[in-house]
Amino acid sequence: MTEKKTFIRPCTWIYLLLMALTFVTWFIGTQQFSGLQISLMVLGFALLKGQLIGDYFMGLKQVSGFWRWVITIWLLLVGSLIAFAFNIAA
Amino acid sequence: MNPMEKNKWPPGDLVIWIFIMAELLAFGVFFSVYAFTRANHVELFNTYQLTLDRNAALINTLALITSSYFVVRAVSAIRKDNSKRCFHWLLGALFMGVVFLAVKSMEYNHHFSHGVNLNTNTFYMFYLSLTVFHFLHVILGMIILSAVALKARAGGYSAQEHTGVETGASYWHMVDLVWMVLFPLVYVMR
Incomplete structure (x- = not known):
């Protein structure tokens, strides 16, 4: 398989998806939607974007062992703490 | 190498990944303290x-x-041994970094002209310190990318040896990754 098919093409789709999720997040922000469920949804988008950057842009999808999961672990840890804090504030 | 085969180590120099882990830890603590405060x-x-x-x-x-x-x-360009194209893509990346710094500076100018500072209140203390901390990382990332771009222009990388490009790329993606959490946390979630 070529570099274009295995690396560039997936990254281009991921780039477009990241842009789309950013616009959705921005729209929610401009509408000033509030509440726990909205906040958790926006946080979910952020964690998904982070995972996609780690997997595709940083190339961790092609790595095995600890380094494969380093970004995932960070996202889950930080995301859980933020979600917990917003939950107790609600 | 078979493209489906997995690597044992992440792209770039392993030292940058230790540094990235330290940076992520610092930002993670910062984000958590923001949320609990x-x-x-x-x-x-x-x-x-x-x-x-x-x-x-x-x-x-x-x-x-x-x-x-x-x-x-x-990164893709240098893997194909195209230093010139690699340099041009890096210039494009640096330009977008300049856009980020310019827009953020305008934001800061607006707040500072309205008398906002670290002592204004707890929210602004977090907003300013978190975003300035990230702003400094963007500058550091741009310095790293500039060094990589200059070496690429001089033909210092090849398809066989381009660890420097992957190292700079990994750091820059980390700066991007952190902003993906910072943006919704500080600007949107309420």
Whole structure:
């Protein structure tokens, strides 16, 4: 398989998806939607974007062992703490 | 190498990944402290969050994502032994970094001209310190990318040896990744 098919093409789709999720997040922000469920949804988008950057842009999808999961672990840890804090504030 | 075969180590120099882990830890603590402090000052945080410019944050998020994508293209170019194209993609990434710094500076100028500073209230203390901390990382990332771009222009990398490009790319993606959490946390979630 070529570099274009295995690396560039997936990254281009991921780039477009990241842009789309950013616009959705921005729209929610401009509408000033509030509440726990909205906040958790926006946080979910952020964690998904982070995972996609780690997997595709940083190339961790092609790595095995600890380094494969380093970004995932960070996202889950930080995301859980933020979600917990917003939950107790609600 | 078979493209489906997995590597044992992440792209770039392993030292940068140790550095990235340390950076992520620092930002993770910062984000968590922001969220738990907010839990005790919900009204204050919700009120002053509305004074932030979400359009500027949108432009900056798009700039960083685009910049990261350009860096992906630069890595791909050098893997194909195309130093010139690698250099051009890195220049594009640096330009998007400049866009980020310019828009963020305009945001800061707006707040400072309205008398906002670290002592204004708890929300602004977090907003300014978190975003300035990230701003400094963007500058550091741009310095690293500039060094990589200059070496690429001089033909210092090849398809066989381009660890430097992957090292700079990994750091830049980390700067982008952190902003993906910072943007919704500070500008949107309420």
